[in-house]
Amino acid sequence: MSQIKRLQTIDADTLQSTAYEPVSFVVDDLLPQGLHLLAGAPKIGKSWLALWLCLCAAQGKPLWTFATRPCEVLYLCLEDSFQRIQSRLFDLTEDAPPTLHFAVMSQRLHNGLVEQIEQFLKEHPKTRLIVIDTLQRIRTAGNDANPYASDYRDIGVLKALADKHRIAILLVHHLRKMNDDDPMNMISGTTGLSGATDSNFVLRKSKRRENTATLYCTGRDIPYRELALEFDGEDHVWKLLSDNCEQAEQPNERILFLLSELLCQQPEISAPAKTLLEKIDPAGTEGLTPNSFSHRIRKSVDALRRNGITVSFRKSNGDRLICLKRVDGVDDPATGNIVTIDPDNPPCFGV
Secondary structure, three states, X not given: OOOOOOOOXXXXXXXHHOOOOOOOEEEOOOXXXXXXXXXXXXXXXXXXXXXXXXXHHHHOOOXXXXXXXXXXXXXXXXXXXXXHHHHHHHHHOOOOOOXXXXXXXXXXXXXXXXXXXXXXXXXXXXXXXXXXXXXXXXXXXXXXXXXXXXXXXXXXXXXXXXXXXXXXXXXXXXXXXXXXXXXXXXXXXXXXXXXXXXXXXXXXXXXXXXXXXXXXXXXXXXXXXXXXXXXEOOOOEEEEEEEOOOOOOOOOHHHHHHHHHHHXXXXXXXXXXXXXXXXXXXXXXXXXXXXXXXXXXXHOHHHHHHOOEEEEEEEEOOEEEEEEEEXXXXXXXXXXXXXXXXXXXXXXXXX
């Protein structure tokens, strides 16, 4: 009888004291690390949107109102030729960066594709986005008797790849022909596809005008939103008309400033939330409680890191401590470069 493999567990106290790396975004508030689906009807303009996304990410330019940071990008455009991609790229820009890479042929899933991607990532370690256009082009024959299992297996392999390398993988896919009140139900395939991804995006044309569409966005790490878009035939870009999502709560810039001021006087500090709050806001003018202050710190770990402050949490003598430390160098999201911090003039790249 084989020995039972024990479950790997973690207790709640340890879990709350563990400082995990925050989820990173390729496109702020829209495309985080992980596996994602972009689905739409044939010839609707999915590939134009995918190519423009790749270009924005490689250039570090905003996608509509959503900020990006420059990174290397791989676009597997498996239904096109290099000649067609060249033509489309020239329609978008005369100055595409060398950090944007293309391939028109690849191996399939379970037959060499993962190994090809991992080799590319080894050669291009700054890659943060991979787009596969289309999902069907990389799939092998599935199990017709259990299509859900086939869908879930394929998605599972790609999700594991994205999570392992902390990158975003976007799969371009198709919609069913049958309409549905919920656009997410129109994604072709079983729920083994759409249910196992981190985010799903459905591009659906408006009935009123041929060049307008709505991009429905839902995911584990992003708020639900509907983006009204219009395709510009001259620029070949989907232009944003409106965004129905209310602005997500942003970290308090005043708190970031006060913490920066505190760490200029004391480069490292570990204290309960109540003690820290008394140090940076002795008069209570910010209207924060220790609990709300601690919550904001936890939600602002990435923003604080970009402003030269690392955050961790630990427990000591029954008190839960917030540990803050000023660091000498941080990533400048505008350039992707490491910059040195001047203690007398700490940076504020924004949140």
